[in-house]
Amino acid sequence: MQVQLKVNGKAATLDVAPNTLLVQAIREQLRLTGTHVGCDTAQCGACTVLVDGHAIKSCNTLAAQHPGAEITTIEGIAAADGTMHPMQAAFKECHGLQCGFCTPGMVMSALDLCRQSPQASEGEIRDLLEGNICRCTGYQNIVKAVQQGQAAMARA
Amino acid sequence: MGASDFSKLPHIGEAIRRKEDYRFLTGAGQYTDDINLANQRVAVFVRSPHAHAAIRSIDASRAEAMPGVARVFTGKDVEGKMGGLPCGWLITSTDGTPMKEPPHPILAQGKVRYVGDHVAMVVADTLQQAKDAAEAVEVEYDVLPAVVRVEDAKKGPALHDAAPDNRCYKWAIGDKAQVDAAFAKAAHVTKLDLVNNRLVPNPLEPRAAIGSYNRASDEYTLYVSNQNPHVERLLMTAFVLGLPEHKVRVIAPDVGGGFGAKIYLYAEDVALTWAAKQLNCAIKWTCERSEAFLCDAHGRDHVSHAEMAMDQDGKFLALRVHTDANLGAYLSTFSTAVPTILYATLLAGQYTTPQVYCEVDAWFTNTAPVDAYRGAGRPEATYLLERLVTRCAWEMGLGQDEIRNRNFITQFPYQTPVALQYDTGDFHACMDKAKKLAEVEGFAARRKASEARGLKRGIGYSSYIEACGIAPSNIAGALGARAGLFECGEIRVHPTGSVTVFTGSHSHGQGHETSFAQVVAARLGIPIENVDVVHGDTGRVPFGMGTYGSRSISVGGAAIMRALDKIETKAKKIAAHLMEASDADIEFAGGEFTVKGTDKKIPFGQVALTAYVPHNYPLDKLEPGLNETAFYDPTNFTFPGGTYIAEVEVDPATGVVRIDRFTAVDDFGTIINPMIVEGQVHGGLAQGIGQALMEQCVYDRETGQLLTGSFMDYAMPRADDLPSFRLDTNATPCTHNPLGTKGCGEAGAIGSPPAVINAVLDALADLGVKDIDMPASPSRVWEAIQAAR
Numbered sequence: 001m002q003v004q005l006k007v008n009g010k011a012a013t014l015d016v017a018p019n020t021l022l023v024q025a026i027r028e029q030l031r032l033t034g035t036h037v038g039c040d041t042a043q044c045g046a047c048t049v050l051v052d053g054h055a056i057k058s059c060n061t062l063a064a065q066h067p068g069a070e071i072t073t074i075e076g077i078a079a080a081d082g083t084m085h086p087m088q089a090a091f092k093e094c095h096g097l098q099c100g101f102c103t104p105g106m107v108m109s110a111l112d113l114c115r116q117s118p119q120a121s122e123g124e125i126r127d128l129l130e131g132n133i134c135r136c137t138g139y140q141n142i143v144k145a146v147q148q149g150q151a152a153m154a155r156a
Numbered sequence: 157m158g159a160s161d162f163s164k165l166p167h168i169g170e171a172i173r174r175k176e177d178y179r180f181l182t183g184a185g186q187y188t189d190d191i192n193l194a195n196q197r198v199a200v201f202v203r204s205p206h207a208h209a210a211i212r213s214i215d216a217s218r219a220e221a222m223p224g225v226a227r228v229f230t231g232k233d234v235e236g237k238m239g240g241l242p243c244g245w246l247i248t249s250t251d252g253t254p255m256k257e258p259p260h261p262i263l264a265q266g267k268v269r270y271v272g273d274h275v276a277m278v279v280a281d282t283l284q285q286a287k288d289a290a291e292a293v294e295v296e297y298d299v300l301p302a303v304v305r306v307e308d309a310k311k312g313p314a315l316h317d318a319a320p321d322n323r324c325y326k327w328a329i330g331d332k333a334q335v336d337a338a339f340a341k342a343a344h345v346t347k348l349d350l351v352n353n354r355l356v357p358n359p360l361e362p363r364a365a366i367g368s369y370n371r372a373s374d375e376y377t378l379y380v381s382n383q384n385p386h387v388e389r390l391l392m393t394a395f396v397l398g399l400p401e402h403k404v405r406v407i408a409p410d411v412g413g414g415f416g417a418k419i420y421l422y423a424e425d426v427a428l429t430w431a432a433k434q435l436n437c438a439i440k441w442t443c444e445r446s447e448a449f450l451c452d453a454h455g456r457d458h459v460s461h462a463e464m465a466m467d468q469d470g471k472f473l474a475l476r477v478h479t480d481a482n483l484g485a486y487l488s489t490f491s492t493a494v495p496t497i498l499y500a501t502l503l504a505g506q507y508t509t510p511q512v513y514c515e516v517d518a519w520f521t522n523t524a525p526v527d528a529y530r531g532a533g534r535p536e537a538t539y540l541l542e543r544l545v546t547r548c549a550w551e552m553g554l555g556q557d558e559i560r561n562r563n564f565i566t567q568f569p570y571q572t573p574v575a576l577q578y579d580t581g582d583f584h585a586c587m588d589k590a591k592k593l594a595e596v597e598g599f600a601a602r603r604k605a606s607e608a609r610g611l612k613r614g615i616g617y618s619s620y621i622e623a624c625g626i627a628p629s630n631i632a633g634a635l636g637a638r639a640g641l642f643e644c645g646e647i648r649v650h651p652t653g654s655v656t657v658f659t660g661s662h663s664h665g666q667g668h669e670t671s672f673a674q675v676v677a678a679r680l681g682i683p684i685e686n687v688d689v690v691h692g693d694t695g696r697v698p699f700g701m702g703t704y705g706s707r708s709i710s711v712g713g714a715a716i717m718r719a720l721d722k723i724e725t726k727a728k729k730i731a732a733h734l735m736e737a738s739d740a741d742i743e744f745a746g747g748e749f750t751v752k753g754t755d756k757k758i759p760f761g762q763v764a765l766t767a768y769v770p771h772n773y774p775l776d777k778l779e780p781g782l783n784e785t786a787f788y789d790p791t792n793f794t795f796p797g798g799t800y801i802a803e804v805e806v807d808p809a810t811g812v813v814r815i816d817r818f819t820a821v822d823d824f825g826t827i828i829n830p831m832i833v834e835g836q837v838h839g840g841l842a843q844g845i846g847q848a849l850m851e852q853c854v855y856d857r858e859t860g861q862l863l864t865g866s867f868m869d870y871a872m873p874r875a876d877d878l879p880s881f882r883l884d885t886n887a888t889p890c891t892h893n894p895l896g897t898k899g900c901g902e903a904g905a906i907g908s909p910p911a912v913i914n915a916v917l918d919a920l921a922d923l924g925v926k927d928i929d930m931p932a933s934p935s936r937v938w939e940a941i942q943a944a945r
């Protein structure tokens with residue numbers, strides 16, 4: 001079946017089987033491999049993308065469920081000239097990543113988090129990141145990065 | 157260049173932001189599953205649903221006839237065509253016999269021995285087709301009784317013909333007679349039984365591999381998420397497939413975490429590589445998380461009894477330990493070294509215990525193979541010793557800090573009774589710094605405040621030491637290692653003075669592309685942007701042993717330093733020629749060559765250009781070019797150590813433990829990039845605290861089924877489970893490597909579990925709780941409180 005999507009600002013028509021997960025469509029058909037798969041139980045958040053501005057786990061939903069949706073992946077948030085989004089820059093500045101595998105999902109969750117709770121405290125950020133597992137960083141620097149990204153986004 | 161000159165170079169100790177981050181942050185990283193080759197098929201493994209069973213028959217005919225299916229390979233297809241997976245470390249039992257080394261077939265031969273054991277490999281055009289066909293492979297089993305715990309393994313049934321009593325080896329270290337004599341005259345003996353809980357490493361990127369084959373050149377390429385591609389290639393070619401190494405290239409691209417689980421040669425990697433030739437195509441396999449729980453190497457799983465003999469002042473006289481280690485169903489690559497060489501040799505800890513004796517029995521069980529996981533043996537040793545030491549303090553009526561201070565080693569080098577020689581350290585200084593940072597003097601008041609809220613507050617200490625960068629090769633060889641433990645570095649200076657570094661170590665999140673570049677840039681006095689680091693590809697890097705055991709900077713970095721020595725020596729000769737001076741008068745600092753006592757100077761870049769454009773060059777004495785390789789074999793381990801202090805609040809009504817503050821003061825010697833080092837400590841602490849409070853791999857004791865088979869059942873630490881950490885360091889540089897570095901990757905996971913459990917027990921002491929095993933989950937803590945009442 002055909003699904004029309006807008007992915008990172010570009011229209012895309014996908015020919016997918018009805019049981020194709022959104023993450024499969026993104027990774028395998030659109031070849032946007034920044035969105036990762038870390039589990040098969042919708043627990044880790046490595047696959048998080050924005051659908052119509054909201055962070056969702058793309059391993060937990062079918063591509064066919066989102067006709068006409070605007071999808072943003074990690075590849076779609078830097079400026080056209082490659083300048084990183086303030087949240088990406090904050091992750092680098094705060095050393096909020098190590099192996100980088102959870103990172104795209106973390107950044108996408110962080111974007112939604114900051115939009116929904118621009119005043120979130122450290123404790124609230126820890127709470128709101130509950131759906132994203134990082135095995136490398138111990139989270140402290142991720143939390144710092146989200147705080148810094150949050151401040152930068154508020155200024156922007 | 158010596159360690160002390162090195163640590164003074166500009167940029168050494170500077171928190172330079174990571175070069176690799178841009179690609180990871182923009183989705184441009186390339187992990188194995190992101191790669192697709194032309195003419196690629198997909199593999200799915202049929203895995204045993206039983207912990208122990210004889211395979212009566214396998215019928216793959218229906219599966220092979222299904223759409224898109226290229227082949228189904230079973231044990232019969234590989235039998236006699238390849239060896240089994242080798243174990244890299246041979247342990248000799250106390251009676252002089254070699255350990256039992258049963259075959260570890262690539263696809264099961266006649267029997268399966270754990271849930272997840274490889275029975276068949278299905279190759280099809282698409283993942284869905286391969287999965288459907290895997291369902292259609294008909295396997296008939298005769299189910300056999302299973303053993304999961306070591307106490308059950310002792311009573312059989314036997315897993316392997318080669319080990320009828322299920323014991324792999326019975327090993328010991330230390331002087332038993334001397335230890336027994338010391339116990340006989342002790343003023344006090346403290347005893348403790350401990351379980352070191354089994355863990356699943358769970359790097360966030362599941363393992364993945366693509367095997368491919370090129371008929372024209374008769375060459376294989378394996379892309380694999382692995383921590384040491386050269387070792388993978390060596391084991392696969394020399395021990396399993398019998399191929400010449402130059403025909404096999406192993407590429408480990410971006411790797412999404414390893415923590416030990418990706419050090420090993422796995423059956424999947426071999427099967428894919430071999431089958432790629434049989435089917436003349438590329439074959440990709442991506443592990444699913446639930447599959448990873450079943451078949452990645454697990455960690456820990458020790459059951460121990462420990463006893464400390466003391467004099468009346470709490471001075472340690474002797475330590476006696478017996479440990480049963482669960483090795484799982486087969487020997488994984490380094491599994492046998494973990495409960496022996498990497499564990500028992502650390503049992504002296506930071507203390508002047510004159511006698512130590514440790515006996516280790518290692519057992520086969522119907523569980524996934526157990527191997528090195530972050531720290532590998534050292535967390536097990538530290539947990540045992542640091543829990544025991546705190547127990548000693550309580551029984552002797554001393555503070556946890558006091559008993560440690562009384563027994564700390566203060567003279568270096570120090571020869572322990574269990575083989576190691578510590579080169580340097582300052583244990584009192586770490587303790588003092590940690591106490592200050594943890595604001596220990598305010599603890600009593602904080603405890604009162606907690607009590608007012610109906611909560612119990614406790615403080616726990618742990619002073620760990622670890623041995624990193626296993627070395628030297630000849631001693632490791634005498635102890636059973638079947639590989640060398642050196643590292644290789646190549647420095648390729650380009651004509652315009654930029655540099656590519658090829659290292660045999662591997663980065664899977666530790667930031668080597670930055671810290672190694674920092675070493676080279678500092679040493680050559682060139683901008684860090686002019687240095688790129690290449691790793692993880694046997695086709696590009698001359699050789700290597702990969703990354704594990706916190707060896708990268710101390711062994712891999714040292715090899716790079718050796719190569720830089722050679723670069724410097726040659727460059728000085730070129731500079732001497734250019735400035736018409738004698739070699740001996742040339743000095744090199746800050747990226748410039750100068751002639752002693754004159755104002756003559758030329759920059760590094762000019763020397764590099766001259767090496768490649770040798771028009772004015774001593775061609776009669778010197779080859780053109782500036783490219784050097786060095787292999788470095790360390791003369792000793794490095795010994796990071798530190799003191800960790802955990803402070804917890806326990807809710808006695810619910811058993812919930814909250815870490816209120818966690819302080820870690822480490823001695824990592826020279827630090828190249830403090831930001832990266834702190835990140836390593838954070839990650840290690842998260843895994844150690846995870847082990848202490850949450851993580852536990854559970855098999856059903858009767859059936860051998862894995863009960864914690866996904867992130868739904870296996871408790872991974874999340875952001876709100878952990879505190880922010882208080883960190884500091886206290887450096888006593890390593891005396892025997894040219895950087896003075898020690899190793900920081902595992903420290904957090906080693907030092908933190910006993911600190912946390914000691915704190916929990918301290919909190920619950922006045923409720924009568926004496927002991928608690930990890931993980932101190934709410935239900936366990938609650939039950940311990942109820943039982944003590």
Ligand code: FES
Nearest residue numbers: 038042044045059
């Ligand atoms: S891959 Fe989607 S939550 Fe883990």
Ligand code: FES
Nearest residue numbers: 098102134135136
């Ligand atoms: S950076 Fe490796 S999982 Fe988060």
